[in-house]
Amino acid sequence: MKSTVTVRLDEDLDRELAEVSEALGQSRSEIVRGALRRQLSVLRFEELRKQVMPFAEARGYLTDEDVFEDVS
Numbered sequence: 001m002k003s004t005v006t007v008r009l010d011e012d013l014d015r016e017l018a019e020v021s022e023a024l025g026q027s028r029s030e031i032v033r034g035a036l037r038r039q040l041s042v043l044r045f046e047e048l049r050k051q052v053m054p055f056a057e058a059r060g061y062l063t064d065e066d067v068f069e070d071v072s
Helices: 011-024 028-058 064-071
Strands: none
Touching: 011 028
């Protein structure tokens, strides 16, 4: 099932979206859907990270580098 969402854009963002749409040969809707998917993924990741951080800090993982160092 598809639904419609109306979003108001300021002139600069609307112009930039139109330019990118034309340059990539993608519809404005395709670009907006892709951007929304990526942003929702980032927000979900950040929320999960907040939930996990107390456990990670308790085990000495204070930065991303601490994690990368341990797994590489």
